[in-house]
Amino acid sequence: MSTATDRPDQATDPAADARAIGRMRFGWYVNDWANAAFSASVLTVFLGPYLTSVADAAADAHGDVHPLGLSIRAGSFFPYTVSFSVLVSVAVMLVAGTVADRTGRHKELMCGFAFLGALATMGMFFLRDDRYLLGGLLLVAANICYAVSVALSYAFLPGLATADERDAISSKGWAVGYAGGGLLLIANLALFEGHGALGLAEGTSVRICLASAGLWWALFTLVPLFRLPSRAGAAPIAARQPADPGRPTAGSLRELAHTLRGMRRYPLTLLFLAGFLCYNDGIQTVVSQASLFGSEELGMGKTALIGAVLLVQIVAIGGALLLGRIASKYGAKRTILGSLVGWVATLALGYLMPAHQPVWFFGLACMIGLVLGGSQALSRSLFSHLIPAGREAEYFSVYKISDRGTSWMGPLVFGIAYQTTGSYRSAIISLLVFFVIGFAVLLRVPVRRAIEAVGNPVPERL
Template sequence: MTPDTTVPARKGLLNALGLHRPELRAWAMYDWAVSAMQTVITTAVFPIYFISVAGADMPKPQATAWYSWANTAAAVLIAVLSPILGAMADYRSAKKRFLSVFMLLGVFSTMGMFFIMHGDLFLAATLFVLSLAGATGSMTFYESLLPHIAREDEIDRVSTGAYAMGYIGGGLLLAINLAWISNPALFGLPSGDNLTPAEATLPARLAFLSVGGWWLLFSIPMLRGVPEPPRRIETDETPTGNAVVVAFSRLRETLGELRLYKQAFLTMLAFTIYNDGIQTIVRMATVFGEELGLPRSDLITAVLIVQFVGIPFAFLFGTLASRLGTKRSILLGLAVYTGICIYAYTIHTVTEFYVLAGMVAMVQGGTQALSRSLFASMVPKHKSGEFFGFYSVFEKFGGILGPAVFGIAVSTTGSSRSAILWVIAFFVVGGAMLMTVNIAEGERMARDADARTLSA
C-alpha cells in the first residue's frame, strides 16, 4: 500500500510559507483583516469619495488639503500615543486588549462612513482620522506579538507570510467592492442616470460598511488563537505599580540607553529613510499616472496588480531571507526599487505603467515584511510593545520627507518624470545605513535585556 504523503507535503509547504502552526496562521489573519481597510479606505475608494462627495461643496484643491490634514492628524495622534501605550501594554501584559480597543475604534469608524453624504466634509475627516488611528494603533500591538510567537529561525517567513495574507485579503475585498461600484445593477443596487444622491453613493458607502465587517470578522482568529505573552517586569519594578508611571519611566530609560539598543534604533532609522522612498512611490503613483494621461480605471487596475502579483513575491522573500540573509534580501529589494525609478523615467504607455506596477509588487511586501522581522529580532521581548510603538512612529513619519522632496523636484524640473529619479537617494542612503547594522550584536543585546527581567 502506497504511504500517504499528503500531510507531510502540506506541512512542508506551510513551513516554507511561515504558516505551519495554528497560532502563526491566526496571527497572519489580522494582516488579511486590516489590509482591506488599507486598500479600500486609504488607497482606492475613500480618497476619491472624500474629495468628490464629502468635499463637493468646495474647490477640489481645498478638499484635497482637508484630506492631507486628516492624514497628518492621525499620524500625530498615533505618534504621541503609540510608545506610551506600547510600554503600558508591555507592563500589564495587555497587548491583545489594546489591539482590540484600537481595532474596534477603526471598525466602527469605518462602518460609520456609510452615513457620509454630499458635503459632510467634517464628518468624513473625523471618521477617517479615527479609522486610520484604529488601524495604525492596532498594527503596533499586532506587530509587537511577532517576536513572541515566532522563533528566530522562522521570524522572516512568518512576517512575509502574513504580508502575503494581507495582499490576498485586501486585494480580494477591493476587487469585490470595485465590481459592485462599477456594475451596481449586477448586484441589485440602484443604477441609471436619475438617481438620488443617496442612491448614487450607495455602492461606495456599502463598500465602507463591508470593510468594517471584514475587518471585525477576520480579526477573530487572531484574538482567539494567539496567546497573550507572559508578563515580565524589570528588577526595579513591582507588579502593582501604576501603569502610566511605569510606562513613562520605561520610555525615559529606553531613550537613555540608546547605546544598548543601538542596532535596533539604527535599523529603525535606516528603515525610515528607505521607507520614505517606498512610500513616495506608493503615494505619487496616481499623480504620475494622471500626468501620463492614464484613465482612472487603469490606475485602479494597477493597484490590483500590486495586490495580487505581490502575493507570491512576499512569500518568496521569506525563503530568500533564509538563504541570503535578511539584510541582504532587503538590500536586494532596494536595488530593485532603484531600477524601478530608472524605468519609471522612461515609460509612456498604459502597458508600461502596468509593468511598473508589477515591478513594485515584486519587492514592496517582501522588503517591508523583512524590515519588520529584522527589527523584531533585535528588540527585547518584554519591551516589544514599546519598541514597536517607536517603529510605528518612524514608519508613519517616514512618509513625510519623500513626498516633500518629490514636490520640490516637480517644482524645480516641471515634471514628475524627472522628480522620480530624486527618490533613488532615499534607497542609496537608507541602504548604506542598513549595511552598518550588526544584527548579531543587536540580537545579543535584546536577549541580555530579557534575561534581566522577572516573571510577574
C-alpha cells in the first residue's frame, strides 16, 4: 500500500503536503479511536471484575486458585496476569520496534498486532464458568498485541507534527481516543442495562461487551491501514533515515543490542524515561484496577462502574485538550508536574472515600478524567523530542513498556498489598510512591539540554 507520501523526496508541493499530512493525521487519530475500546471496555471496566468472578468460581475453600501449580488469591489473579503480560511484552515490543525501524514496515506491523489483539479480545466471548486460565491466556495475548501496536503508532508522531505542534497533535489524538472508547461504553452500558429485556444473562451480556471491543478495534484499524504510510518517518514534515531492507530478523536483533547500548549516550533521555516509567506505572494501575477497587472495596455495582468510567472518558476529552492549551502557555514539563500533584490528590480521595456512595465515586472519576489524558498525551509529545531521528519505533517501544494499561510494577505492588492486607484501600494508597518518585525524577530533567543532546529542534515552550 505504498503511496507517494512514502517517499519524502518527491513531496515538493506545499498544498499537496498539507493534504497528505491531514490524511495521515486523520488515520493516526482513528487508530487511537480504535484501540481505546480495548483500554476502556476490557482493561478498565469489564474484564477485571468478571475475570475475578470466574477465578472465584474456580477457587478452593481458602479462596485460592492454582495456575501452573502456584497458589494465589483469586482476587489477585487479574492484576498478576496484567503484570505477567507486560513482562512478556517488553521483549516483544523491543524486537518489533527494531524490526519496524530496520524494514520501514511500521504500519504493517502496527496493524498486524492490532488485528491479532482484536481476535484475542473477541475470543473473550468464550470466557465463562471456571475458565479463568483461558481468560488469563487471552488477556496476556491481547495486552501484548495492544502494547506493541500502540508503541508503533507513537513512532508516527514526529513525522506528523513540527516541534511546536506536537503537544497539540498528541493531545488531540488522546481526546479522539477517549471519544471512541466512550462511545462504545455507551453502547455497552445500554446492552448491560437492557440484558434482561433482551433475554440475556448478565454474564452473557458482559462477554458480548468484551467481544464488541475486539470487533471495534479490528474494524477501525482498517482506517490507519489505508491512511498511514508504511514507514513512520515518511511524512513530508521531516524526512527520516531510509529503511535498510537487508536481513531484517538477525539485523534487528543486533540493532536491539545497539539501541540498548546507544541509549546510554543520552543520559537525560534515560532520566526522563525513568521518571515516566515510574509515574505512568501508577497511572495505568489506577486505570486498570479502578473497577476492581470500586466493586470490591466501595460496593459499586456494574452500572455505577460503567457510568464512572464513561464519565472518565468524557471528562478526559476536555482534560486532554485543556492541558494541551496549558502546555502551550507554560510548557509540557510544568504541566505534567502539575498533573502529578492532581494524581496524588486523587489517590488520597480514593483512600478516604466512603463505601456505597456513588456520588463520591463519580467525583473521583471526574478527578481522574481531568488529569488522565493530558498527563499521558504531553508525556508522549515531550518524549518525542528526546529521541534521535530514525529510531522512533525502537525508543517508543521502550517508552511503551509502562504506557496505557501495560504497567507491571504497579499491578504487582497492588496485588501484593492486597495479598498481605486483604484491603483494596491499602492497595490503592500503595501506588502513591510511584507518583512521588516520578515527580522528583521529572523535576530534575533539564528538558532543553536533553533535546539539544539528541540533535532535535527545540520547541518555543517547554
